[in-house]
Amino acid sequence: MIGKGGFGHVYYGKLEDGQEVAIKVLDVKSTQGPSKFFNEVDVLSRVNHRNLVSLIGYCHEDNQQMLIYEFMHKGSLRDHLYGDPTMLTIEKLDWKSRMNIALNAALGLEYLHSGSNHSIIHHDVKSSNILLSNNMEIAKVADFGLSRLIYGEDHITHVTTDVKGTTGYLDPEYFTTRYLSPKSDVYGFGVVLLEIISGRMPIDSTLPNGNAWNLCEWVRSNLQAGNIDKILDPIVKASNPQIDVLWKVAKIAIQCVEPKSIHRPTMTKVVEELRVAVLQEGLNSSEYPQSDTYGIEDEYGSQIDPFNPR
Template identity: 45%
Template sequence: MPTTSINDIIVLVILVIVIIVHQLREWKEKSWSKNPSLIDENLCCRFSFTQISFATNNFDNGLEIGRGGFDKVYKGVIKVTNDKVEMTVAIKRLDSESKQGEKEFILEIETLSKLRHKHLVSLIGYCNDGREMILVYEFMERGTLADHLHKNKRNGSEDVTPLTWKERLNICLGAARGLEYLHNNSEQEVIHRDVKGENILVDLNWVAKIADFGICKVGGATSHTHTHISTDVKGTFGYLDPAYFSTRMLTKKSDVYAFGVVLWETLCGRPVIDDRINNKQQRNLVLWVQRCCENGMVDEIIDSSLRGQIPTDSLQSYIKLANLCLHKQTNKRPTMAKVRKDLESLLVDGLNFLR
């Protein structure tokens, strides 16, 4: 009877360990793929990772259309309505290794699956196979408001046609209607908390829609009744409501403040924080605009491509509205319903002027 050498025992032990590790890995994969649905599938489609991978050609870099801190966005084509209809979509894949996006991922599904409006980006479905966190939206062909105002120019894109005054007002009006719906709908009142040019998307017909609900807050907090939501401060620097930043008391008027910044962004055609400018006051859009208005230098802030397109009375009304949105006292700021009505009037004035 031959004796077993130490080398044979070592090989045998290694082989057993490899088999155990392989089986554990298989067991983990199977358990990950059995993740429960996050929402009623009548409200929102649930896609498999295989479907998502096929739709993006295995996440082809050539289909990448956007990138954030914890996600990449791809253009894809996916089958919906029981695989009967092909639909062009935007597919946002969150970093599966990051736990920071998990809460936002679930919140966005729960919020957008229950809210449907012409001026909100539609959530088509999601994928939560294993560790994957993927959101599928309607595809917005013309990108973001920020793209058209300043981002494309800075990225060296060719043939960038500046938006006309009418187009800018139309986009702001659409976004205002979307926010008004969020604040006042009967399903669930929502404070967006991250209103900015990059989160206002535009479709092929130039219809503006609010996007990105990952840090929104559900609940009816209004400054009229002095109710609020106490919460950690989240949002984008430059658009943050100073009152919310200092007190951590979030209200709908915090969205109104951010929308006021968007109004300035739209008129001036520049980013809210311009790192290329050394002067601190000029680098910050709001500080620069307020200083110019105080010194009677309004002409300096208007995007040069808008010269001759804005009637004087309309410009004054627009500036007044933007400044009201940024009022230090939250109860002095208008509601989004009032902002929407004012923009509708401005659009009519602008069309009459052009005629």
């Protein structure tokens, strides 16, 4: 056994041909497990992308439900940001590694939103659902149990009867209106970007200053004051990042967590901006094309001030 989640226990395994796999076994006590099982099989049977975890197979017989995925050797982004006591060694991620992971995850989400036959909303974007390969060069989005396929005229939004997701990553507009959209994923990804920059959890009630509990508001207030140094994870700071790249990624992140979805960029726009940042930092210059796009626009095409939410 290598882990446990809301679905059930996760096991490491190896197929007859030697392929390593991760096997999620449904807990009979899980209330949402069966619906997540069928949803995940449905969604992952429709998609194929380098930055999405692949479903190898599944079992559904004799009251046994299992999902078999490709095995991601280095665990989740969350493990490496905050540590996981079940893992013997945790590699601390420097700034360039974090930038590469962010762009990889963004590419996976962009594909879900606009690259497959149907628009798919992941619905649970968070650092624990971004998994890392053995060489730490590839990051993949995982866990599609809450994902939603959007058809026809419903490609913009999807109405849900109850709120599902993870505290700290939930789109506030979705929380109040029950309207789920691709911009809900953008919000969750923005929180992940802030975690990458700061090394802080989305909600931390252990802090003495209650105003700092919410990561989004804490970062926004510091950036409004021009104090980017205060929000940096010491590991990021020790990586000697370019200050203009730090500001660029921070602005992308803050724009993604705008309270109103209309003012957030699309994942396609986020990918464009992160590609520019990656190039500026000297990463993968041959893989990602040059771009002169620096300003972030909302879906109306107007330039926006990311530090003054509307």
